[in-house]
Amino acid sequence: MALTDEAIAKIRSMIQSGQLPPGTRLPPEPQLAAEMGLSRSGVREAVKVLESARVLDVRRGDGTYVTSLAPRLLLEGVGVAVELLQDDTLLEVMEVRRLLEPVATGLAAVRMPESDLDTLAKILDDMRAASDDAELLIQYDTAFHRTVIAATGNETLASLLEGLSSRTVRARVWRGLIEGNAAHITLAEHEAIYRALRSRDQLLAQASAMVHVNTSEAWLRTVLSNTATTAGTQGP
Template sequence: MALTDEAILKIRDLIQSDQLAPGSRLPPEQQLSAQLGLSRSSLREAVKALELARVVDVRRGDGTYVTSLAPRVLLEGFGFAVDLLRDDSLPQIMEVRRLLEPAATALAALRITDDALEELAGLLTRMRAAADDAEQLIGYDTAFHRTVAAATGNESLTSLLDGLSSRTLRARLWRGMISGDVSGQTIAEHEAIYRALRSRDQFLAQAVALIHVDTSESWLRTLLSRADERRPA
């Protein structure tokens, strides 16, 4: 095992055993390296890796702290990873979204508040007004689905769905849909999701969400197919 990997695992064990609780400050480098039986260079590399993973927060001139370890923090980099996936991996991401988003929408139908419904109604109004503007639609679409996911009250699920439906992926879909003159259909599907949520019908909400994800998935496959056709042999 690489020394840096060993250092990461040892720090992880301290966190999992609550010897380092969320929000707590790590001991000074010299003390911690001696405690874990590690070189200071290995410890530094481990801390850098854990900072990138949002496990620790390095505050210059103050020290290194364990983050809150909340799902929204630890899963923050998930969407960034999705953005880096190659085209041939994106259909797999859409399949995962198809498994999770309809179930999340059904759960939201049981838990959504009147304030959240009002927010969705406002977003729909703005989406209709921006039907030919991809950049605005991307923002409204992202906010719409984030509001639905947040209505579940499940922070882990919300963070996962946010990553699966990253802004970059939405941008590719919306630009393709506008050029293909199917943006109106997609907006109508958002309206159907809203009506199902407003009626608090979990089964209808799940069904219309599945239809919407299927539309996005089908259109993504169309975009990828066109891209393949344009590539030189």
């Protein structure tokens, strides 16, 4: 592992220094190992790790290339990690989302093109029609927020929030809302966000998004609390 870590560090350093810019093909494994003064096995394992992290792209029969290093690639693992988090840590994720999403929504209010606003209006119609269907609501909810955040034009922010707003979190919130007969509340909050965006009111959009994230967080707490209570009642 020490040799692998050293190889990873050296490849990363070559990328950071510009010696291996995005899209560049790496030297063949024997040459790369010789240049770094490491074993071929260490380099091979390092390449596997960096491929998993979307830093490198191994093309069979062609060679190994540095990826575009775009945020959507490098931050892809955030969503995978969030899917695996346990209950208490999920609430921490919601807290981080609460810090980022309202500001991003406010930014979208002054950057979002009219075509995206029309898209949001259509998504809202779909959400109303699916108010008692958790699976459809998850899809439309994801599409709504993805459209809003993408309008910021900040790919790093969009990638982070995409990972934080995982399907698992959304599913738990929406199922809790439907079972608690409160789906209409968060639907109204989506409508408030849309109206603020349509009016290009940055502060109102930010405030509306804050209210919405707070509602989602509160309902997730309720769902997790009920789950814990049920588990405790059933016993070992």
